[in-house]
Amino acid sequence: MGLIDLTKDLENLIAGTYSDARGPVVRGDFTELTLVQLDVGEQGRTHTHEGEQFVFVLEGLLRFQVGDDEFEVGAGQVAFVPSDVPHGSEALERTRALSFKNLASPAYEATSQAR
Numbered sequence: 687m688g689l690i691d692l693t694k695d696l697e698n699l700i701a702g703t704y705s706d707a708r709g710p711v712v713r714g715d716f717t718e719l720t721l722v723q724l725d726v727g728e729q730g731r732t733h734t735h736e737g738e739q740f741v742f743v744l745e746g747l748l749r750f751q752v753g754d755d756e757f758e759v760g761a762g763q764v765a766f767v768p769s770d771v772p773h774g775s776e777a778l779e780r781t782r783a784l785s786f787k788n789l790a791s792p793a794y795e796a797t798s799q800a801r
Contacts (some may be wrong), residue, residue, distance in 0.1 A: 692721045695797040705730040713789060713796040724748070724777035732774035737788030739767040746781025750774075751772040 695710040700720060706728035709721035722741070724730075726782075732751065741748070742764045749758050752766045752773045759765045767773045 690719070690734055690798070696721075696723065698797050701730075704733045710797045711795070712798050714799075716789050718785075718787050718796075719791050721784045722781070722785050724775075724781045724783075726777055728777050730773075730775045732772050734770050734772050735787075736769055738769050739773075739785060739787035740781075741765040742784045742786070744778060744782045744784065747779040748775045748781055748782070748783065768779055769774070 690712050691710075697708050698724065699705075699708060700707045700709060700711055706726050707720075707722045707730060709723045712719045724735070724746070739748075741759065743759050744759050744770050745761050747758055747760045749756065750773065752765065752767050753771045757765075757776065765775070767787075
């Protein structure tokens with residue numbers, strides 16, 4: 687119930703319609719946690735979704751575009767994406783990050799459910 691193992695489903699393609707990212711997707715009733723893994727040059731192409739999102743970079747470097755802003759996010763830093771704002775990212779280095787967001791209407795499957 688309380689323990690979540692993020693070492694499983696590491697090759698899961700998270701959202702193939704707009705992202706190259708791989709990793710496990712864990713959902714509760716109202717939130718989602720995803721371990722995002724990208725190789726150099728892989729992207730999360732521009733998209734929008736309901737609900738705010740935080741992306742905490744564990745290792746590597748991402749170039750983020752959020753609305754009209756473009757910035758780089760490195761290890762120990764967080765990108766914030768407001769609800770319904772177009773955003774995307776590109777890995778400038780091999781990257782591992784944690785994505786936290788409100789659960790609105792996900793367009794991809796969870797690999798596990800937190801209960």
